[in-house]
Amino acid sequence: MTKKTKLEGKVALVTGSAQGLGEAILKEFVYEGASTILLDLNRKEANKVKREIEESNNTTEVLIVDVCDSKSVNIAIDNVIKKYKKIDILVNAVGGFHNFDKIKDITDEEWHKVININLNSAFYCTRAVMKYMEESRTGRIINISSGAGIAPNPHAPSYVPYGAAKAGLLGMTKLLARDAGEFGITVNAIAPGTALTPRVKKVRDPESIANIAKMNPLKNIIEPIDCAKAAVFLASDDARYVTGITMMVNAGNLIF
Secondary structure, eight states, rough: OOOSSSTTTTTTEETTSSSSSHHHHHHHHHTTOEEEEEOOOHHHHHHHHHHHHHHHHHOOEEEEEEETHHHHHHHHHHHHHHSSOOOOEEEEOOOOOOOOOOOGOOOOOHHHHHHHHIIHHEEEEEEHHHHHHHHHHHHEEEEOOGOOOOOOOOOOEEEEEEHHHHHHHHHHHHHHHHHHHTTTEEEEEEEESOOOOHHHHHHOOHHHHHHHHHHSTTSBBBOHHHHHHHHHHSSSSGGOOOOEEEEEEEESSSSS
């Protein structure tokens, strides 16, 4: 029996998908039948993901784009439209940070860098695809936020710029969901807890990871595939009337 895929015929664009949560989401979208476009600045990792997908007899398009540069984003989106004629799904997955400085030690440059990566990039990409989604009167926008945008992470030091950016992303999700609804476009967010991404495995030892798992009500720690499955749901017809929500995928480490 042929597998019935949930995203067959859909064109999906995933930013930051050369690694981490974005990579898992992109690969799951491929598995569910979507035509996918990988947007990232890391050419080496992007090509690695492309090769892995091709090994499973599938494919993805790679676009090397700085999503913090609005002009580059506009050009990339226009090129996607020229080739595919539409964009059904946008996942704003790019994000991250590299410091844990206290606010008195954070420079203007660092603040703007974190806001750019985690919030401005999502704004630029969403703005660029919106006119095309409005014209087709359908679309799915999924913003990958963080539990840090809801409350301080109970398992790690807080980092104000990151939490502020991810909170802003949640606010943008709600406001845009109301405005985009008349065009048949849904806008939702996923707020992961600490996930077993390659980066987390690199910076945390096995004992630290085990301790985090014990502190969660479900006594485990999420993996990238858990966020990917949530993204597939929000992108599919199963969630056709789900909009403006923040789906917390975190094994219960934050419950509101």
